[in-house]
Amino acid sequence: MRIxxxxxxxxxxxxxxxLQDAGNDVCxxxxxxxxxxxxxxxxxxxxxxxxxxxxxxxxxxxIVAVSDDAIAEVISxxxxxxxxxxxxxxxxxxxxxxxxxxxxxxxxxxxSFSKDYPVNFSEIPVFLEANTPxxxxxxxxAVGQLPAKVYELTSEKRLELHLAAVFGANxxxxxxxxAAQIVQDAGLPFDVLAPLLQKTVDKxxxxxxxxxxxxxxxxxxxxxxxxxxxxxxxxxxxxRQVYRQxxxxxxKQQNEQMKP
Amino acid sequence: MRIxxxxxxxxxxxxxxxLQDAGNDVCxxxxxxxxxxxxxxxxxxxxxxxxxxxxxxxxxxxIVAVSDDAIAEVISxxxxxxxxxxxxxxxxxxxxxxxxxxxxxxxxxxxSFSKDYPVNFSEIPVFLEANTPxxxxxxxxAVGQLPAKVYELTSEKRLELHLAAVFGANxxxxxxxxAAQIVQDAGLPFDVLAPLLQKTVDKxxxxxxxxxxxxxxxxxxxxxxxxxxxxxxxxxxxxRQVYRQxxxxxxKQQNEQMKP
Numbered sequence: 001m002r003i004x005x006x007x008x009x010x011x012x013x014x015x016x017x018x019l020q021d022a023g024n025d026v027c028x029x030x031x032x033x034x035x036x037x038x039x040x041x042x043x044x045x046x047x048x049x050x051x052x053x054x055x056x057x058x059x060x061x062x063i064v065a066v067s068d069d070a071i072a073e074v075i076s077x078x079x080x081x082x083x084x085x086x087x088x089x090x091x092x093x094x095x096x097x098x099x100x101x102x103x104x105x106x107x108x109x110x111x112s113f114s115k116d117y118p119v120n121f122s123e124i125p126v127f128l129e130a131n132t133p134x135x136x137x138x139x140x141x142a143v144g145q146l147p148a149k150v151y152e153l154t155s156e157k158r159l160e161l162h163l164a165a166v167f168g169a170n171x172x173x174x175x176x177x178x179a180a181q182i183v184q185d186a187g188l189p190f191d192v193l194a195p196l197l198q199k200t201v202d203k204x205x206x207x208x209x210x211x212x213x214x215x216x217x218x219x220x221x222x223x224x225x226x227x228x229x230x231x232x233x234x235x236x237x238x239x240r241q242v243y244r245q246x247x248x249x250x251x252k253q254q255n256e257q258m259k260p
Numbered sequence: 261m262r263i264x265x266x267x268x269x270x271x272x273x274x275x276x277x278x279l280q281d282a283g284n285d286v287c288x289x290x291x292x293x294x295x296x297x298x299x300x301x302x303x304x305x306x307x308x309x310x311x312x313x314x315x316x317x318x319x320x321x322x323i324v325a326v327s328d329d330a331i332a333e334v335i336s337x338x339x340x341x342x343x344x345x346x347x348x349x350x351x352x353x354x355x356x357x358x359x360x361x362x363x364x365x366x367x368x369x370x371x372s373f374s375k376d377y378p379v380n381f382s383e384i385p386v387f388l389e390a391n392t393p394x395x396x397x398x399x400x401x402a403v404g405q406l407p408a409k410v411y412e413l414t415s416e417k418r419l420e421l422h423l424a425a426v427f428g429a430n431x432x433x434x435x436x437x438x439a440a441q442i443v444q445d446a447g448l449p450f451d452v453l454a455p456l457l458q459k460t461v462d463k464x465x466x467x468x469x470x471x472x473x474x475x476x477x478x479x480x481x482x483x484x485x486x487x488x489x490x491x492x493x494x495x496x497x498x499x500r501q502v503y504r505q506x507x508x509x510x511x512k513q514q515n516e517q518m519k520p
Contacts (some may be wrong), residue, residue: 013495060517091477091485110456112475117463120502123455151452160446164488167499168439168453169460171506176464177471177513179428186420192411193428194465195383196370198358200429201461203377204436205454213435215372217351222328225351230424238509239427245505246431249498253437 001142002059004028006074008036010113011088012065013043018121020044022145028056052077059083061142063107063239068092075100090162093155094129105130105139108158109148112169124148127158178239211253216249219254261402262319264288266334268296271348272325272371273303278381280304282405288316312337319343321402323367328352335360344395350422353415354389365390365399368409368418372429382407387418438499470514478507479514 001024005016008031020026025257029048031037041048049055055062055078062085064074071087075097078085084103087096090110097104113119126148130136136152143150153161176197180190204210217225226247233240261284265276268291279500280286287309292296301308304429307316315322315338324334331347333372335357338345344363347356352451357364366389373379386408392499396412413421436457440450464470486507493500 006268067480068485091488093449103309110452112456112459112463114463114473114475117459117466123458125452147509149452151448153448157446157448159488159492160442160447161452163437164442164446164453164480165456166476166489166503167435167442168508169456170474170478171435171472171502172457173464173474173476174458174478174513175427175431175435175509176461177469177474179424179510180464180468180470182420182424182427186424187418188411188413188417188421190468190470191465192370192385192409193422194426195385195467196372196425196429197432198383199372199377200433201436201457203372203374204433204440205400205451205457206377208440208450209437210433210440210450213374214430214433214437215374216426216433218434224326228351228419229426232419232423238512240507242502242509243426243496244429246434247503249438249502250430250434252498255435 001061002027004059004062005065006030006062007065008051008156010031010115013040014113014119015109016044018146024142027059027108030055048122053079055079061138063088068123071096072135086139091159103131103135105135107143109163110161125149127153128151132196138243140216211257214250214253217248221251261321262287264290264319264322265325266290266322267325268293268300270375271302274373274379275369276300276304278406284402287319290315313339316337321398322408323348329399331356342376344398346399350418363391363395365395367399367403369419370425387409387411387413389413389415390433472518474513478510481511
């Protein structure tokens with residue numbers, strides 16, 4: 001399948017390499033940043049352009065992998081209305097294409113992509129949506145050779161999935177940052193916590209129901225320890241509020257667990 | 261080394277097996293719950309008692325591995341004052357022993373122990389504290405054969421470490437529970453999130469500075485997405501507060517990152 005990649009950031013880079021490795025022809029890269037476009041094109045041994053009107057017209061699929069805020073602008077710049085075009089954003093509805101395009105959809109790989117961290121697509125679920133069954137079939141065959149698990153998902157449910165990912169990844173990472181600061185202030189390296197953090201994710205995933213494997217002072221309603229912790233946080237009022245809020249959340253989860 | 265294990269719960273079970281495997285003689289189990297005492301003693305091919313006055317007097321080390329709330333009572337029941345005794349609690353000061361005992365300390369393995377999940381001590385850091393250099397040497401040699409990393413740590417710093425563990429493990433797990441609920445409500449299995457959760461911990465640990473690898477709507481200050489998420493949480497006011505609180509926390513962390 002001939003694919004044009006619109007964008008040359010982290011996701012565009014990882015996704016176009018994976019699609020190429022899976023046997024597709026990534027025939028052109030478009031980015032308004034020439035340096036990024038050139039780098040990715042070189043990496044894939046393909047060509048690039050920075051001009052909307054030089055985008056090739058005969059590809060089977062155009063993938064818009066740019067930041068959420070740039071999607072609408074990119075769509076308005078695309079020099080076609082009939083070709084199949086998708087975006088890759090968790091929180092943008094598919095119908096962002098509806099006004100201009102005839103054939104469109106979404107390819108949403110659920111992972112956090114960073115430049116310096118390798119991505120193994122065999123471990124990433126990919127969520128598809130398309131405006132017609134035929135277009136869905138085309139998307140399925142584009143990603144079909146990726147070793148990923150593929151699901152079909154509506155825009156509404158993709159938004160929910162994205163919200164879950166914010167809790168499970170972005171917010172979790174901010175708690176890691178708090179924990180890192182606390183251990184570093186105690187003169188210890190952050191990696192003393194690593195086995196515990198690792199075990200916590202393993203247990204949650206293995207159980208299938210994280211609330212059932214909840215431990216800690218709030219789960220045991222150990223007021224003495226909770227009070228001591230809150231006192232210790234006096235120099236960080238925002239961490240203190242997080243402590244109170246999440247302790248409340250745990251106790252509510254525990255109560256709901258106990259219901260028949 | 262001859263060791264008596266006081267307690268027969270999850271931590272007592274995992275720790276006494278690890279100490280035995282490391283070449284120590286776990287010569288007796290004490291628990292007031294006969295069933296637990298018997299089960300662990302059988303498991304270790306050793307003897308048990310449920311009576312304080314039947315605890316053997318000639319061991320080199322007594323390990324109190326009971327729940328935080330039971331520690332004081334257990335100490336008052338112990339039929340000796342000279343032998344070396346330790347507890348294993350993150351949030352209890354070493355001086356809980358000071359009134360009655362002459363020789364005491366703490367062995368704190370940083371991990372969350374559950375009955376159904378195996379424990380690999382080679383991946384668990386162990387933190388030691390003792391009231392004299394001689395007692396510290398004894399504790400070092402007791403845990404010396406464990407493949408764990410061993411650190412010396414004061415009660416005060418152990419409390420900070422425990423607080424960090426609450427953020428990095430207990431609170432993280434409560435966010436996993438929220439994420440699990442959201443994906444399940446969307447009709448998806450929780451394990452679609454597993455690769456993302458796994459990657460999040462890997463990136464945080466590898467970076468050494470989780471705040472530096474923070475991603476997501478709050479980190480990008482994407483108000484449109486944040487507003488949409490907050491609307492979606494209208495049926496869960498407590499999650500909504502967590503969302504607001506942690507978004508604020510992320511933005512503060514980002515600002516602090518940017519300071520020179």
